[in-house]
Amino acid sequence: MRGECKGHVANVLSACFGHGDFTVTVLHPGGCNDGSDSAEVKRTEFRVWSVLLSKWSPIFDKMISSPNFCEASEKQVVIGDFSADAVETFLRFLYSGTVEGSLATLVEVAAMADKYQVDELLVLCTEVLQEQLTKQPELACELFACADRFQVANLRLEALEQIWIHAREALRTRPNLSLRLLDEVLNLDLLCADTEEIRELLISWGNSKKRKASTIKEEEEEVEDETDLFQASLNKHIARLSPAWRRTPEHSNDVLTSLWLDYEKAGKTGAFLGCWVSMILGPDSALSASDDPSLLQKYAANAEKIPRCLDYVVWMLPHSSVYIMGFSFAREVLGFTRFKICCSEDGSKWHEVFTSTGGIEKGELVACKRLPQMVRWFRLSVLEGCWSNSFNIHGILGGRKPTRRT
Numbered sequence: 001m002r003g004e005c006k007g008h009v010a011n012v013l014s015a016c017f018g019h020g021d022f023t024v025t026v027l028h029p030g031g032c033n034d035g036s037d038s039a040e041v042k043r044t045e046f047r048v049w050s051v052l053l054s055k056w057s058p059i060f061d062k063m064i065s066s067p068n069f070c071e072a073s074e075k076q077v078v079i080g081d082f083s084a085d086a087v088e089t090f091l092r093f094l095y096s097g098t099v100e101g102s103l104a105t106l107v108e109v110a111a112m113a114d115k116y117q118v119d120e121l122l123v124l125c126t127e128v129l130q131e132q133l134t135k136q137p138e139l140a141c142e143l144f145a146c147a148d149r150f151q152v153a154n155l156r157l158e159a160l161e162q163i164w165i166h167a168r169e170a171l172r173t174r175p176n177l178s179l180r181l182l183d184e185v186l187n188l189d190l191l192c193a194d195t196e197e198i199r200e201l202l203i204s205w206g207n208s209k210k211r212k213a214s215t216i217k218e219e220e221e222e223v224e225d226e227t228d229l230f231q232a233s234l235n236k237h238i239a240r241l242s243p244a245w246r247r248t249p250e251h252s253n254d255v256l257t258s259l260w261l262d263y264e265k266a267g268k269t270g271a272f273l274g275c276w277v278s279m280i281l282g283p284d285s286a287l288s289a290s291d292d293p294s295l296l297q298k299y300a301a302n303a304e305k306i307p308r309c310l311d312y313v314v315w316m317l318p319h320s321s322v323y324i325m326g327f328s329f330a331r332e333v334l335g336f337t338r339f340k341i342c343c344s345e346d347g348s349k350w351h352e353v354f355t356s357t358g359g360i361e362k363g364e365l366v367a368c369k370r371l372p373q374m375v376r377w378f379r380l381s382v383l384e385g386c387w388s389n390s391f392n393i394h395g396i397l398g399g400r401k402p403t404r405r406t
Helices: 006-015 051-056 058-065 071-076 082-097 103-115 118-137 136-149 153-165 179-185 195-214 221-239 255-265 283-288 293-300
Strands: 023-029 039-048 076-079 248-252 278-281 313-315 320-328 339-344 350-355 377-384 392-399
Touching: 006 082, 023 051, 023 082, 023 293, 039 082, 051 058, 051 082, 051 392, 058 071, 082 103, 082 118, 103 118, 103 136, 118 136, 118 195, 136 153, 136 179, 136 221, 153 179, 179 221, 195 221, 255 320, 255 392, 278 283, 278 293, 350 377
Parallel strands: 023 076
Antiparallel strands: 023 039, 248 392, 278 313, 313 377, 320 392, 339 350, 339 377
């Protein structure tokens, strides 16, 4: 027989916050109000139970239990690289198992959880921020800046990708980003907005910045220099918008199907197989594939599963490229089938981005290694078992669309 009362236990533990046998001291600079250059260091102290710190964090456990660390003898740990608000939120989680705070605080807590190896808290902060980003993509730039500041790599990448995917919402107003981060955001190969939209956004940013600077440049000459640098950066990106052939990048959960839909929109002019998507079947796979050209085209468009692959299949996009974000499959992948996926820019240098380690549910998105460059080649190699499935590529699709000159 067994009973549970976890909610009540959490409430009791939460009520114990502020008591304990160990002190967490946060040092942070505090300014003086007398106009002098001197500054005092402020201290904020939290009393906690050392056993709780040890059970949650292997880093704290080593500090507290090892006689070689001063924290063990002094019964105190001093933290100088995180704010008091973030430390309090971090410590309250250890008592309650819940976390709440502003976007900036949660990013800082995630960085602290990563440093002290409280994996459950890192996952929770990430999930909360991802959910908020889904509801409010306009917060992506703020999250990107905070994650960059605290070096939380997974959240930084998540925010950057959401800016690219939801460019219209995320960049509606000029983001408060450094020029370094702004250059990273304004990757014209990945921003999912058409050329004229981006041009209008960048021009509006420049105009608003000039108006703001003109009201205070008599007081601060530095602002004019900053404005000049900002405008120079904008002009650089605006100049890159000139080519009329720029394809508007689009986020896709099935790149091959997206290319087929583009082919249909173009009036099915020319050949899809060989012009939009090319395929190479391994020797064993070629023997079991149909010799019906219409079926081969369906394989390339991801409209028909490849019936029996024992070696490898290669897809190549002659006029398109993809920033890959993951993969999924129309059918369940059974555990005894093992495979790996490699990608390439040019078909010569390949990068392994995913290797299966077990079964995969139908439609489940599997994350992959992100590459800094866009790719055009994909190779699925069967390591064990037999592959009979579709191949859904998730990512941002860019490049040129095949067009007929008139």
